[in-house]
Amino acid sequence: MKILMALAAVVFLAGCVNYAAERGIPQASGQIAEPPKISSPVTEEKFDYRDYRPPEESVDHPLLLKNPVARSPMPYFIINESEVNAYKYNLTLENIRIAFGAWENATKGKVKFIQVEEKPMEGIIIYVTPKNYYTYDIQPGASRQEVAGEASPVYYRYPNHSVIVGGEITVGPLYGTLENRVQIMHEIGHIMGFGHSNNSHSILFPVVAYSQEMTPDIREALDELYGNVPA
Ligand SMILES: [Zn+2]
Numbered sequence: 001m002k003i004l005m006a007l008a009a010v011v012f013l014a015g016c017v018n019y020a021a022e023r024g025i026p027q028a029s030g031q032i033a034e035p036p037k038i039s040s041p042v043t044e045e046k047f048d049y050r051d052y053r054p055p056e057e058s059v060d061h062p063l064l065l066k067n068p069v070a071r072s073p074m075p076y077f078i079i080n081e082s083e084v085n086a087y088k089y090n091l092t093l094e095n096i097r098i099a100f101g102a103w104e105n106a107t108k109g110k111v112k113f114i115q116v117e118e119k120p121m122e123g124i125i126i127y128v129t130p131k132n133y134y135t136y137d138i139q140p141g142a143s144r145q146e147v148a149g150e151a152s153p154v155y156y157r158y159p160n161h162s163v164i165v166g167g168e169i170t171v172g173p174l175y176g177t178l179e180n181r182v183q184i185m186h187e188i189g190h191i192m193g194f195g196h197s198n199n200s201h202s203i204l205f206p207v208v209a210y211s212q213e214m215t216p217d218i219r220e221a222l223d224e225l226y227g228n229v230p231a
Pocket of ligand 1: 206
């Protein structure tokens with residue numbers, strides 16, 4: 001798995017480069033892993049994601065991946081990268097819990113996120129880092145100071161759909177409480193296979209604002225994508 005991830009190519013999402021204040025540049029391909037040859041011996045899963053039936057019609061929402069479904073339960077592991085202000089770090093931890101809860105609700109419980117204390121083989125790794133961390137994929141002319149986070153999913157690619165098994169999120173604990181929460185919801189959105197929205201009221205808009213929400217189009221897309229996944 002590690003080797004495959006290292007070999008995977010990084011590709012940019014066309015269209016993202018338009019935003020000077022990009023705060024979470026998704027990598028369109030993320031990191032592609034080969035589908036597992038055998039099912040995991042650790043967890044007995046009633047639902048086999050290889051048998052997932054994608055929606056008949058394409059989901060009317062910008063997606064990074066083809067008909068993405070996230071495996072459940074999905075572990076997440078938090079790494080405090082360096083000296084982040086303790087108050088902001090704790091605030092970020094709380095917002096991470098709330099943000100995962102919001103996505104869990106939006107999938108109607110089809111995807112459950114569970115915080116784990118050991119780095120999982122497959123799962124979401126969250127790096128909490130101070131503002132102005134170095135990132136490698138900012139387009140020329142954009143300010144590094146305005147990048148507050150980024151995310152890329154790790155997924156298995158099947159003929160008609162993608163099964164997300166984790167990914168990496170980097171967040172700087174910026175701004176106020178609500179901006180921080182929206183920011184994290186935005187990055188989880190990329191892990192869930194969503195691209196950017198043009199709707200400035202959406203958490204998927206590329207520039208963060210405290211008032212952004214999980215808009216109905218996101219919920220509708222999730223309803224379609226998870227329609228065949230049992231509770
Ligand atoms: Zn983004």
